[in-house]
Amino acid sequence: MAEALTDADIRKIAKLSRLSLQDAQVSSVRAQLSSILGHIAQLQAVPVEGVEPLAHPLRIVNRLDADEPKPPMPVEDLLRNAPAVEGRFLAVPKVLGDGGGA
Amino acid sequence: MKHAKHASLVEVCGKVRSGSVTARSRVESYLAAIAKREPELHAFNELHIDAARARADAIDATVKSGREVGALAGAVIAIKDNIVMREGRTTCSSKMLANYRSPFDATVIEKLNAAGAIVIGKTNLDEFAMGSSTENSAFGVTRNPHDPARVAGGSSGGSAAAVAAEFCDAALGSDTGGSIRQPAALCGCVGFKPTYGRISRYGLVAFGSSLDQIGPFARTVEDATLLYDHLVGRDANDATTADVAHEPLASRVGRALTKPRIGVPREYRSAGNAPAVAEALERAIAAAKAFGAEIVDIELPLTDIGISTYYVIAPAEASSNLARFDGIRYGHRATLAPGEDLEMLYSKSRAEGFGPEVQRRIMLGTYVLSSGYYDAYYKRALQIRRLIKEEFDRAFEKCDVILGPTSPIPAFPIGGMTDPLSMYMCDVYTVNTNIAGIPGISFNGGFAQEGSARLPIGLQLQAPAFAEETLLRAATMFEAACA
Known part of the structure; x- marks a missing residue:
């Protein structure tokens, strides 16, 4: 918990976050995250034993809606925002790599 | 901003x-007022001039034909640019969504339209609503109408500035940890965050889904209430909307509460408050005694731990919510160099599209959810969340509403707060409202004289979940007493 973040930690967090980080950014990101985590460390001082976590402020009961089809959004409206399309499809780079990376 | 008493929105819409x-x-x-001052203030990301004129003409034609128009007929409303509309773009003040055009209207937009309101444009915000100053916008800062060298607060800084500068009758914002109430405080208008689940979030670009709530900005509590009356209710498109009865309140907020019990937490009378803020709070307490309130000394010892709790929960939820921005279906897509793969497309698109604060929070959220840290951070934060909620529950056994400052400081100079952590501390009085899911409202409680600038000071009332009527009636009493 109290152990300091390393540059390797920052690179790992960035990778998990799918954010490409320049080498030059690593140390400043490390300093900022360390400062924030240093503050957040005060959470450890609050006694929480036996306290049930609260993920959501409302007591929500699952509500089932009628399973009725509704008209879909027009495909052309949805594709209008796509950065690359081919016909009626979203275009993406090759997904299956030679080494079977996918 | 010494404006004469405004006609209420109820009255104005009645005339329309x-x-x-x-x-x-x-x-x-309003367009004339915008033409004069918008170039200096930058409250808007985009104006919907033609659409607003066409809509106004349509409303006038309906009136002329003798057909019924809604209760908000002719009300001119600005919309925070993280609420989607078919008209124009919805950018979240991010390069990621610079050209995004929504295929649908948010539920709140449909409701405003049905009630006869007119949307005048989309307002600036901290990118993806992450910030307390609107300095994190990819499209430039919004300036405070009371002193353009200072921030308007955030993240809904554009909506607050638009109302304060009289560019519109009212505005919508979103509040995840204070993003309606704090800019309202800094700009001297009313900002109201209802109970979590009161207003549909369908079409609000998600940040922290268990904390986010849409709410109104207005010049008076009554105007904010009128808007609120037309936004509430269960929505089939948002499973988290509460199935709780609502009776229209705008005609009732003027009714004084009899001997309300006003809780003032010791922790809110902090030495960290700016002197003018502390004075405004004491003046409001004196005014409350004068209108017959009982002032109750209460304790909320977990006030200070709120920021740390919030900066685990909100980034955790944000890191998940913002995973959808991958450069594939919409949003910014990076250009790949030869040999770079799909994962590089995600990582480069996100690094280019998101600004520094958004990236910081995504990484923070990813870290606290990651294997080995989840229990120590995220789970523990959720346990403390329950303790914070229970602390409010106990406090509300002794009082009807809780009074305190909205922000410990008035508007600060643009560029004057460079450390992210100091910026986070601005939200010390507002984050726990969202953590507990209860309603809160900020109203003007006076001014601080700083040089030649007269800076508004906001005071906040909080009430139990779904006790909006008590909250808004109390706020109306304070509004009159503090004027």
Whole structure:
């Protein structure tokens, strides 16, 4: 918990976050995250034993809606925002790599 | 901002409905005000001039034909640019969504339209609503109408500035940890965050889904209430909307509460408050005694731990919510170099599209959810969340509403707060409201003289979940007493 973040930690967090980080950014990101985590460390001082976590402020009961089809959004409206399309499809780079990376 | 007493929105919309004032003339007078001061303030990301004029003409034609128009007929409203509309773009003040055009209207937009309101444009915000100053916008800062060298607060800084500068009758914002109430405080208007689940979030670009709530900005509590009356209710498109009865409150907020019990937490009378903020709070307490309130000394010892709790929960939820921005279906897509793969497309698109604060929070959220840290951070934060909620529950056994400052400081100079952590501390009085899911409202409680600038000070009331009527009636009493 109290152990300091390393540059390797920052690179790992960035990778998990799918954010490409320049080498030059690593140390400043490390300093900022360390400062924030240093503050957040005060959470450890609050006694929480036996306290049930609260993920959501409302007591929500699952509500089932009628399973009725509704008209879909027009495909052309949805594709209008796509950065690359081919016909009626979203275009993406090759997904299956030679080494079977996918 | 010494404006004469405004006609209430109820009155103004009544005149539009009776035909004695045209919606078009109202739009034109706001457009004139915008033309004069918007270049300096930058409250808007985009104006919907043609659409607003067309809509006003349609409303006037309906009135002329004798057909019914809604209760908000002719009300001119600005919308925070993280609420989607078919009209124009929805950018979240991010390069990621610079050209995004929504295929649908948010539920709140449909409701405003149904009630006869006119949307005048989309307002600036901290990118993806992450910030307390609107300095994190990819499209430039919004300036405070009371002193353009200072911030308007955030993240809904554009909506607050638009109302304060009289660019519109009212505005919508979103509040995840204070993003309606704090800019309202800094700009001297009313900002109201209802109970979590009161207003549909369908079409609000998600940040922290268990904390986010849409709410109104207005010049008076009554105007904010009128808007709120038309936004509430269960929505089939948002499973988290509460199935709780709501009776329209705008006609009732003027009714004084009899001997309300006003809780003042010791922790809110902190030495960290700016002197003018501390004075405003004491003045409000004195005013409350004068209107017959009972002042109750209460304790909320977990006030200070709120920021740390919030900066685990909100980034955790944000890191998940913002995973959808991958450069594939919409949003910014990076250009790949030869040999770079799909994962590089995600990582480069996100690094290019998101600004520094958004990236910081995504990484923070990813870290606290990651294997080995989840229990120590995220789970523990959720346990403390329950303790914070229970602390409010106990406090509300002794009082009807809780009074305190909205922000410990008035508007600060643009560029004056460079450390992210100091910025986070601005939200010390507002984050726990969202953590507990209860309603809160900020109203003007006075001014701080700083040089030649007269800076508004916001005071906040909080109430138990779904006790909006008590909250808004109390706020109306304070509004009158603090004026």
